[in-house]
Amino acid sequence: MKPRPIRRAVTALCVAFSLSACGMGGMWMNGDPSVGRTLVPPRDTWQKAGNDGATRNADWLGCGGAANGGYHVSTPEGSSAAAIQQAMGRTFDDLQRCMLGQGYRYTGSCEGDIRSRYPACQSPGTKKPGGQ
Template identity: 40%
Template sequence: MALLSGCTIGNGHICGPQTPMVYCNKAAYQRLANPPSLMENWQHMSKAPEARQLDWVSCGGTEKGSYAVVSGTTGAETAARSGEKFDQIQRCMMGKEYQYTGTCQGEIPSRFPACQRAAGAVPER
């Protein structure tokens, strides 16, 4: 019989002092295991949530709420082209009067056009 001193059962896992707490907190685990789509970070004051998917797709996103990676000749070119595609989608959603509700923290998100607008700066074209 094992001695489980200081351990608890949480979210279907045995949680001890060295267990990452995300495995013991059901809500945190669900957010980690099933992150929201990029599309879910956009809200409109007067449109139904169902319209968001149509607007997202019309702006160049995929039906599942992401966007297709644009290939390039190198990994860096692919990353740059894909970033430009996502920036274009953001500008389109802002043009449709959606508000970005995602995070602007971190090196990459802080450069999003939606985060630049939120910070009061004019997004670059």
């Protein structure tokens, strides 16, 4: 019995689709990128001598941070991705300035082009890449 042309076409299409990464999971084809990394909320990258976690959390909330250790940004509905990104950057910079103003020291990473420009990374008490 000869295979039908439609059956061959469907089989060929299925084989081609299964061998390509397009549509089969995108960036997840190589696994979850956060696996093996410890994700720390921004609140937990601040230290102050004599302070405990509860005090730091209260100070974080007082600076406008969220209860989960992150932060929220409000933008008008329909805002562009660029406008949302700018609002997030401003909010995060404001949180950093507030925490620095309360005497906290930033313990997060300052490596990379973006992070090196954080207000916290410009602070004299912050360890810079290369131990500076």
